[in-house]
Amino acid sequence: MFWFLMKVSSVYEQVWSVLCRRGLLQRSYIVERATLPQQRVYADLSRFPSLQLPYFSLLIVQIQPATATEATTAESAELSVEILKYRPDPDAGFSSAKDRDSG
DSSP: OEEEEESOGGGHHHHHHHHHHTTOGGGEEEEESTTSTTOEEEESGGGOSOOOOOTTOEEEEEOOOOSSHHHHHHHHHHHHHHHHTTOOOGGGSOOSHHHHHHO
């Protein structure tokens, strides 16, 4: 199972700390400029505690396969809740389709 976070550039250091606490850095990847000739992939994020990333950078985390689907889903949900608290201030930009459509 994989977990994805788009537009991670503004909260990368906070997200990196969460992944570190959860022991997920070695199974995490950053893709910047995906599909472009300048695409770059960072693997094993333990070597990259701070990166200057483009706005549309993508974080991919491989959630450890569990014996039960429920355990994997629970781990993914916990990770989502912990990471989402670092969302940028909605006044600083779009944080959801609802925010974008209302402006």
